[in-house]
Amino acid sequence: MASHEGFVRAFLDEGEALMRLLGAWAERGATQIGSLGVVPAFVAQLLDGVAPARARMAGSTGAADLSPFAADSPADALTARELDVLRMLSAGHRNRVIAEKLFVSELTVKSHLRKINAKLGAGNRTQAVAIGRAKGLIP
Template sequence: MKRHVLLFGLVGGVLIAILQYTEYRFVVIEHSVEMYTALVALLFATFGIWLGLRITRSRETIRERVVVREVLVPADTLALEPFVPNAAQQQTLGITARELEILTLIARGLSNREIAEQLFVSENTVKTHCARTFDKLGAARRTQAVQRGKELGLLP
């Protein structure tokens, strides 16, 4: 009787081992494509989350730095009388009063949006006036237009 129990136990163990091996083979070998796909998807999802967190954290840590410098102007250079633009140059170049007004606001450092708000016009109107003024002054950028306006006596 002990022999039969031992034999049945041994046969049962071998059968269980065969079943485990076939189950392993079925899961790993037969479904390997699905397993690798899931693994790759998991890796990409993890990388995407990590990258997203890193990008959003870096944007939060960027702070705007404003540098304020005090510029001393000698008292003798301060004009007591208001500046009058050179009308002859203005007429020669064909710059209108509105274009000169916008050029003055550009010289003060205002953006197109700020100029539009101050003059109660659209931002596109300001862009049009800027483009025409730049063409008349032969300037490609705002700083060139301001410099040229000062050279011609249109700006203080």
């Protein structure tokens, strides 16, 4: 299902261990991928996304930095939960309401807001919403 919808981020967020497992699976069952209902290009896209990330972590520059998985891209930098918080923030919700809707504590929401501000380069919640809208992360 993920391959047909292009849900790449869910796999990449799981980290290196899942990517190693996916790589091993792809090598062993390369001829069976399509017959299992998985789009082969999707698996290749996932595995290609790991190499540029490793190159960036090693400090290299160049074409790898243009990858759709580049950490410089705000959509990739923010986690799914941080995007949820940013969307609710843009709707005008206060920390308490966001916490209640996400079933977390207000301290957790504040932590997410600090991380959002740092990743987007925002000085406050209003700037975070403005930057998020400008980058197309939220409507």
